[in-house]
Structure formats: C-alpha cells, structure tokens
Amino acid sequence: MARRLSSLFVLLVLLHIGMAILVMAAPSCGPIEANDRDRIQFALNLEFLEAEFFLHAALGKGLDSIEPSFAQGGPPPIGATKANLDPVTNRIIEEFGYQEVGHVRAIIKTIGGVPRPLLNLSRDNFANIFDEAVGFKLRPPFNPYANSINYLLASYVIPYVGLVGYVGTIPSLVNSTSRSLVAGLLGVESGQDAVIRTLLYEKALLPVVPYGMTVADFTNRISNLRNALGMCGIKDEGLKVPIQLGAENRTESNILSADANSLSYSRTPPEILRIVYGSGNESNPGGFYPKGGNGRIARQFLTKV
Numbered sequence: 001m002a003r004r005l006s007s008l009f010v011l012l013v014l015l016h017i018g019m020a021i022l023v024m025a026a027p028s029c030g031p032i033e034a035n036d037r038d039r040i041q042f043a044l045n046l047e048f049l050e051a052e053f054f055l056h057a058a059l060g061k062g063l064d065s066i067e068p069s070f071a072q073g074g075p076p077p078i079g080a081t082k083a084n085l086d087p088v089t090n091r092i093i094e095e096f097g098y099q100e101v102g103h104v105r106a107i108i109k110t111i112g113g114v115p116r117p118l119l120n121l122s123r124d125n126f127a128n129i130f131d132e133a134v135g136f137k138l139r140p141p142f143n144p145y146a147n148s149i150n151y152l153l154a155s156y157v158i159p160y161v162g163l164v165g166y167v168g169t170i171p172s173l174v175n176s177t178s179r180s181l182v183a184g185l186l187g188v189e190s191g192q193d194a195v196i197r198t199l200l201y202e203k204a205l206l207p208v209v210p211y212g213m214t215v216a217d218f219t220n221r222i223s224n225l226r227n228a229l230g231m232c233g234i235k236d237e238g239l240k241v242p243i244q245l246g247a248e249n250r251t252e253s254n255i256l257s258a259d260a261n262s263l264s265y266s267r268t269p270p271e272i273l274r275i276v277y278g279s280g281n282e283s284n285p286g287g288f289y290p291k292g293g294n295g296r297i298a299r300q301f302l303t304k305v
C-alpha cells in the first residue's frame with residue numbers, strides 16, 4: 001500500500017513538472033498577431049539568406065552583383081564564398097540561387113521589401129552549428145564550402161526552415177494576393193528541400209570525411225538540434241528515422257520530413273528565429289543573423305528585451 005502510494009506521489013510530482021514545462025513552453029509555440037505584410041516580410045529574411053548562400057556558392061558573387069537594388073542598402077553578407085562543387089551540384093545550386101532572386105523580387109513587388117539583414121555565412125558560423133549538432137568540436141572544423149557533400153549538408157540547414165515557415169504562414173494570411181504569393185513560394189522551397197534531401201539520401205551511408213559519421217547521422221543530428229532550438233516538439237526529421245517516424249510507420253527511409261499523416265510540419269516566426277539565431281531565444285540574435293532579422297515581427301522581439 002505504502003509502495004503504491006509513494007509511486008502515486010512520484011507520478012503526481014512528474015505530472016506537475018510536466019504541466020509546469022507545458023505552461024512555460026506553450027505560449028512560445030502558439031500563433032502570433034501580425035498582418036499579411038509583416039508575415040511575408042518576415043519570410044524575406046530567409047529568402048535573402050538562401051539567395052546569398054546559393055548564389056555565392058555557385059557563382060562566387062551574390063545579390064549585389066545580380067540585383068543590387070534588392071538589398072535596399074542592407075550590408076553585404078559575411079563570409080559567403082564560392083564552394084568547391086561538382087558540376088551537377090553546381091548547376092542545381094546556381095538554379096536555386098536564381099530562384100531565390102525571383103522570390104525576393106516577387107515579395108518586393110507584391111508587398112514591398114525590407115533592407116537585407118546582416119548575414120553571417122562564414123565557415124566559422126557553420127562550423128559552430130555543426131559542433132552544436134554533434135555535441136563536440138569537429139576536427140578539422142566543418143567547412144561548408146569544401147566539397148559537394150559538405151555544401152549539401154550545410155544547405156540541409158536552410159530551405160527546410162523556410163518551408164515550415166511558409167506552411168505556418170498560409171493559414172494566417174487574410175488577403176488572397178498574399179496567399180497566392182506564399183503558395184507559390186512554398187511550392188518551390190519544398191521542391192528545393194526535396195532535391196537537397198534526395199541528393200543527400202543517395203549518399204546517406206557514406207562517411208563525411210574525415211569525421212567518421214555518415215551523411216544520415218549528420219542530418220539526424222542537425223534535425224535534433226533544430227527541434228531543440230525551436231522548442232516545440234518534433235518538427236524536423238533526418239534521412240533515416242525510427243520506423244514510427246517514417247511514412248505510415250512503415251519506412252526507416254525519410255527522404256521528406258513530415259508528420260504522422262505525411263503532412264508538412266509548420267513553424268511560427270518565433271520558432272524560426274530561435275533556430276536561425278542559434279540561440280533558442282527569439283530575442284537573442286546570433287548565428288546567421290548577428291544583428292537580428294528585419295521587418296516588424298523580428299524587430300519587435302528584439303525591442304522587447
């Protein structure tokens with residue numbers, strides 16, 4: 001009897017702690033108040049990031065060479081450079097880069113732009129993210145620009161966050177012009193993510209030289225890191241998963257990341273900021289955005305501090 005009572009007590013305490021965590025975490029996963037323009041300008045932060053990362057890697061130059069007016073006076077990105085890519089990967093990334101230029105243009109034309117935020121695309125920033133993901137310091141430090149596998153792994157870090165953001169944005173948009181814009185953006189972002197994941201899946205079991213971990217291991221760890229920073233449960237899955245996360249609980253391959261009904265996960269702007277700032281806190285900029293994102297939504301979290 002005493003034994004049963006004490007386990008009941010333990011259960012109640014655990015329940016209580018669980019509730020406390022839920023109460024603390026719940027508000028930061030819920031919807032935010034914002035109008036269509038603010039939500040789409042928020043996404044422009046990610047479009048700038050992708051444009052610069054892809055263009056520089058494929059062409060050795062970025063938005064300032066291709067469409068200089070789009071940055072609206074924002075500073076050039078730090079550390080973005082040509083990547084050492086095989087010809088097919090280079091072609092794919094070049095196309096993606098130009099697609100992002102189109103996305104930035106479409107947003108500017110439809111709802112108006114914001115200045116490009118300061119972007120940190122340096123090797124060191126990626127090296128930090130990869131160290132965080134694996135839980136120790138990689139030696140030599142991870143270099144996203146060194147070869148195609150490294151570059152694709154580094155790219156695994158980026159369009160997916162845009163994709164889940166767009167899935168989260170569409171239901172909140174009131175104006176049909178903005179809904180069609182974001183539907184069109186989402187289509188191409190998810191296509192890019194699928195291509196990157198397929199290219200990585202073909203190499204899933206190969207080691208990432210010289211680290212001894214496979215491509216699949218890296219994707220799982222990066223996804224876990226994003227889930228931890230986002231703080232709203234599992235919304236991100238690597239290329240090889242336990243069967244209960246696979247499609248219909250029947251596959252361990254996980255070429256696309258999706259929920260129990262194979263629907264895309266969605267994220268709110270604060271979740272996205274926690275991830276891309278690398279800080280787990282939408283009020284603490286860093287990571288890809290040393291000075292934070294632009295537009296009302298991102299700035300509002302910064303000034304709350």
Ligand SMILES: *[C@@H]1O[C@H](CO)[C@@H](O)[C@H](O)[C@H]1NC(C)=O
Binds near residue numbers: 110111175176177178
């Ligand atoms: C929807 O948004 C577009 C583009 O910003 C604007 O021109 C249009 O007037 C808006 N429509 C409504 C009904 O608010």
Ligand SMILES: *[C@@H]1O[C@H](CO)[C@@H](O)[C@H](O)[C@H]1NC(C)=O
Binds near residue numbers: 122124
């Ligand atoms: C870019 O990131 C690296 C690695 O975290 C850091 O050392 C560097 O200071 C950052 N640059 C800026 C301007 O924040």
Ligand SMILES: *[C@@H]1O[C@H](CO)[C@@H](O)[C@H](O)[C@H]1NC(C)=O
Binds near residue numbers: 249260
């Ligand atoms: C797969 O497993 C999860 C729990 O692990 C469950 O919620 C879901 O309903 C299952 N899906 C199918 C199709 O059996």
Ligand SMILES: *[C@@H]1O[C@H](CO)[C@@H](O)[C@H](O)[C@H]1NC(C)=O
Binds near residue numbers: 281282283284305
């Ligand atoms: C986020 O950062 C701000 C500013 O540093 C701080 O005031 C706030 O407590 C942090 N939030 C959490 C949940 O840690």
